Amino acid sequence: MSSSSTGKPTSSGSESDPQATVDQRKRRRMESNRESARRSRMRKQQHLDELIKQAAQLDEENQFAKLDLENAILGARVMELTERLQSLNSVLYMVEEFSGVAMDIPEIPDPLLKPWQLPCPSQAITASADILPY
Numbered sequence: 001m002s003s004s005s006t007g008k009p010t011s012s013g014s015e016s017d018p019q020a021t022v023d024q025r026k027r028r029r030m031e032s033n034r035e036s037a038r039r040s041r042m043r044k045q046q047h048l049d050e051l052i053k054q055a056a057q058l059d060e061e062n063q064f065a066k067l068d069l070e071n072a073i074l075g076a077r078v079m080e081l082t083e084r085l086q087s088l089n090s091v092l093y094m095v096e097e098f099s100g101v102a103m104d105i106p107e108i109p110d111p112l113l114k115p116w117q118l119p120c121p122s123q124a125i126t127a128s129a130d131i132l133p134y
Helices: 013-099
Strands: none
Touching: none
8 A cells, every 4th residue: 555645544445435425424514504504603693693583572562661651641630630620710719709800810721632732831941052953
């Protein structure tokens, strides 16, 4: 037996066939493993993308739930304050009736029918160049 430049012994054609078959199997197995790993990475990336999308959707739903809760709280507060204002107006009507002094008592709109007409002080909105971040 003689040795080639690669350090592997060379032999007759009948002995090299099994080695070539083993090398071919190794090569096919390596290619198959690479392809399997590539598919696995793709599935992992798709799963990650789906989880990111789902997290964004849940975050958005959570924001809507928070806003709904805040809206319900504010609506209850409006009703409470409207009832208190109606109570105070009733007292003012009694004072006006018993004292004989005319009082300017504003009408309170129903917050459920026309919530945009709730009594609130009108204030001018002022802006300056300092509030803009540009």
